[in-house]
Amino acid sequence: MSKEESSPKKNVKKEAKSFLLQSPKGMHDILPQVMPLWDKVREEARQIADFYGFAKIETPILEAEELFHRGTGETTDIVEKEMYIVKTKGGDRLALRPEFTPSMIRAYLQHGMHRLPQPQRFYSTGPVFRHERPQAGRYRQHHQINFEIIGGESNPVSDAQVIIVFYRLMEELKLKPLLVQINSIGCRICRPNYRKKLVEYYRSQPVCRDCERRLKINPLRLLDCKKEKCEEFKAGAPSILDSVCSLCRNHLKQVLEFLEEVNLPYTVNHLLVRGLDYYSRTVFEIFLEEKDLALAGGGRYDYLAEVIGGRPTTAVGGAMGIERVVEIIKETQPNALKERIKPKIFLVHIGDLAKKKSLSLTEEFRQNNIPVINVLGKDSLSQQLEAADRMNSPLALILGQREVYENSIIIRDMDSGAQESVPLRNIIEEVKRRLKG
Numbered sequence: 001m002s003k004e005e006s007s008p009k010k011n012v013k014k015e016a017k018s019f020l021l022q023s024p025k026g027m028h029d030i031l032p033q034v035m036p037l038w039d040k041v042r043e044e045a046r047q048i049a050d051f052y053g054f055a056k057i058e059t060p061i062l063e064a065e066e067l068f069h070r071g072t073g074e075t076t077d078i079v080e081k082e083m084y085i086v087k088t089k090g091g092d093r094l095a096l097r098p099e100f101t102p103s104m105i106r107a108y109l110q111h112g113m114h115r116l117p118q119p120q121r122f123y124s125t126g127p128v129f130r131h132e133r134p135q136a137g138r139y140r141q142h143h144q145i146n147f148e149i150i151g152g153e154s155n156p157v158s159d160a161q162v163i164i165v166f167y168r169l170m171e172e173l174k175l176k177p178l179l180v181q182i183n184s185i186g187c188r189i190c191r192p193n194y195r196k197k198l199v200e201y202y203r204s205q206p207v208c209r210d211c212e213r214r215l216k217i218n219p220l221r222l223l224d225c226k227k228e229k230c231e232e233f234k235a236g237a238p239s240i241l242d243s244v245c246s247l248c249r250n251h252l253k254q255v256l257e258f259l260e261e262v263n264l265p266y267t268v269n270h271l272l273v274r275g276l277d278y279y280s281r282t283v284f285e286i287f288l289e290e291k292d293l294a295l296a297g298g299g300r301y302d303y304l305a306e307v308i309g310g311r312p313t314t315a316v317g318g319a320m321g322i323e324r325v326v327e328i329i330k331e332t333q334p335n336a337l338k339e340r341i342k343p344k345i346f347l348v349h350i351g352d353l354a355k356k357k358s359l360s361l362t363e364e365f366r367q368n369n370i371p372v373i374n375v376l377g378k379d380s381l382s383q384q385l386e387a388a389d390r391m392n393s394p395l396a397l398i399l400g401q402r403e404v405y406e407n408s409i410i411i412r413d414m415d416s417g418a419q420e421s422v423p424l425r426n427i428i429e430e431v432k433r434r435l436k437g
């Protein structure tokens, strides 16, 4: 028996310590090394949002638990199994948002935005929380970029625009080849008919345990089952597109025509239903070819506002997961990270006097809008030059004891290694000249 095994107290201590040195399961730090890619995704999203007129909005990460029970739906996995609930000191029950959509519509209704010109377009980004089993591409905290169009008529051009916006964002991020899958899940008039047909069909099939439950509480989600056993039953299931009413059929037809108008390729997938209760008519998902996990998804949700106690309000929107997108960029664009890091001029100092001087010199560069970097530690000249090399700095400026006394500075071309001493008063102009050249 090892010493550790024989000492349970020590084990407990060790476990407690390693637990404290770990982020919570399924939740990850986003480290500085990859942050440039995260920033790139968010910057592109911001630009796309600005272009298409989506205004940025931020809502609290915590919302009333009930908002998701009613909005997202009692029978969805998210609400049934995956919500993080916080009990406040006052006894309220709040949920860490498992998705954005109910918060967006809540904010729209709360602030009477129906009085503004319709529809309103919103863009939002931030973390969402789902207590799922962590695996590749599936985390307990992940980050989304959300686009929503709320208010006005239930206009198919808005459905198309939401899809276009996500598609263009992914194109800008060089994600290809992209696959858009789209379907209509009908409205409250035609969907019950389809549900009946589906239940009749599935009643005689030996489906998996989860699907037995779905058959009772949320039959549409039978089409969502990912188990191999259920694949053949899905393949033989009646198509919802044969059951939707003429209004819903016409709505989908127009959405597809708008997508064709901008040459956006799509596939109609009559099995696509998505896991949330609130969708009506259009649902869509965007994939990268040959990958199973969707990068973005969404749909129309014309009944959500009423379900949470508001006035009838049409809406359509979607979300893209940043983790999945960043992982694909890392995998398929090895230079993307390097391209994002703009090399800076490296300020090298030797000795305390030079360190002091380099502080005021940094300020002077900032006033002249020239990015510089320096390590204010005790590193030697060679260590600092190595750091400059690692950071791809084009120029290093070396300030030693002698330079401080002589009011000069050495300028080193990091490519050729050529060095020249220049008067300190001329350094800004000299750097500007070299950067231009």
Ligand code: AMP
Binding pocket: 099, 130, 132, 137, 138, 139, 140, 141, 142, 143, 144, 294, 295, 296, 297, 298, 319, 320, 321, 322, 323, 324
């Ligand atoms: P959803 O709200 O489930 O439609 O998800 C929208 C997008 O968020 C998906 O297409 C994924 O890119 C991303 N996503 C959803 N769930 C997770 C998760 N658990 N971990 C990482 N990304 C996720």
